[in-house]
Amino acid sequence: MSAPVLTTPAPDAVVPGRPTVGQRLTSFMPVIALVVLLAALTVADPGFLTLSSLTAAVRTSAPLVVLAAGATLVVLCGGIDLSIAALCSLATVFFALWLPDLGGLTTFAIIAATGAIGALQGVAHVLFRIPSFIVTLGGMSIFSAIALVISDAGPVRVVDRDATNWLTLYVGGVVPMAFVVALVLVAAVSLVLRLTPLESWIRATGYSESAARLAGAPVDRVKIAAFTVSGACAGLAAVMLVSRNFSGSPTMADNLLLPAVAAIVVGGTAITGGHGSLWRSLAGALVVTLLRVGLPIVGVPSAYEQILYGAIIVAAVALTLDRSKVLIIK
């Protein structure tokens, strides 16, 4: 049972007036959480706050940012995509296997293929009216199994690195190219959403699907598009992982599923849909990455690491979620 939390669905949520100080603060909470975490890590180990250390952290975060950004679209529509990590693992195997034949085109082929697979899941969700949770849960098992079969259950090495070398460069000697790509992706998708009716359609679908349908929003097509982008993002993240690890493996990204979901939620996007943005997920992904790599590096023993990780995630969500925009907490 979910108890409706009756807050005033404030008129200013409908009429976009001047936001109050509190609202402004909440909207910047993901960034504040990021800064606080960085400060805490620096206190724990003053050597952590260096340029090269931050560079490494954002480089590490790039695949997670991309995965989370794609899945955010599905979450905004009120669904969930649990298949992103397994699809990403499968894509790393595809990449390693296709590279010798396709060369420089492999990256595009991978993104197209994973986009198509994502679209397929979207169609299954919309056409057969199966909950997205179930469709993508099934997808997760299927993709993992396919990856295991086609890779002979082991990693496939990538010897020719020309196709992925560009991702390992540093823009201006500081910013890792993979992170720049992730930023451009987030910016581009956000821009497209904002400049087209897509954003209103997605929000409407997320807040109330039936109302959106009555209002004439193309709900089904919007959902399929969201799954397509989510799949394509999994493919892009796979290329980033391969560029880093010089191999594809059927389990390479599997452990990124929960961090990606955590990134979305820590960013303050409502898991129930409607409220949130890709920028929030970017900040969330950075928080999660800092936790993943920062805690062991500053010397937190591995037994306590998981406890801290869990506690900080819950605390961060408590801070970042704008409750005035979310009426029902499930």
Next chain:
Amino acid sequence: MKFTSRHTAAVIGVTLAAATLTGCTEEAGGGGTAAAAGACDPADVTLVGQVRNESNPYEAAWLDGGDAFAEQVGLTQERLTYDGDSTRQQEQISQLLAGDTECLVMNVLPNGDSDTPPIVEGAEEAGAYLVTQWNKPADLNVTDYDSWLSHITYDGVESGKQIGDALAEAVGGSGGIIALQGILDTGAAKDRFAGLEESLAANPDVELLDDQTANFSRAEALEVTKTLLTKHGDDVKGIWAANDDMALGALEALQQAGRDDVAVVGIDAVPDALTAIEDGTMTATVSSDGPWQGGIGLAIGYCVATGELAVEDIAAEDRAWYAEQFLIEQDNVADFVSPETDEADFACDNLFSRSQGAMS
């Protein structure tokens, strides 16, 4: 979080401008430490040991060995674990290498063969001293790198033969045995079985009745052994298992069948197997000496970092080598139940004393 399109456009603009104006480089700024070998003050050396999991007794003992070495030289070891997750291992390593790497010494257990190249290249670029153990692709040569000091592994043929010989002795030099193989497409399983075949050639009266794979798994070994015991009955005098988990599964099958006249051998020296050897229910196992592994990798790096040993002076056959492994039977099991490191093993002029030769 209201981002107007103006903000969005600004971010894109700045990003693109940065990309076009400043161009791209191969390395992150502030790099290029290329530590002048041997320039480190012993107190400035950072020691890092990284294994999969502290809940695995062997790997926990490995890190304890690293702690013991660190204490010996008045330092502490940073203990890292990555839960058997290759991606996490790479993330930890790249974060570590982004810190102060000038006097950084890493003793790493790569998750799999394919995880070794990125670790090695990262360390080489950052100028951190690296020793790897167990896993590396055969075509990756340690001598092609300056920072990758050494790779240590164990000769599976040798360990397979050692326990094969111990088994032959336990069954009195003649009789039927069965073999439980590991995951067939791993080098460890193939090498260990080849060792058994060598042992059989040297003990012509021992007959291999059957060999089946149980995939290094205790549960599968239980089932396979039950089947083979039914098939061959009292002809089975001994069971050769490619690791201790399978040996323990076989022991359980023997217990269920009420047989206590069958000798069982395994490899790895896991605590349960050592207990079984103490009790006399198991005959032998082989230990790679985890605590020594945890210490020796740090010791090699420490000696090079402090200048007591130059990379060029490490013989080519000591850059990738097989380390000595120990056959454990009832008479010496007490020495291995709570293994300890020996300071003399980590002296800079004694680092490679356990070498059984270069990796072939």
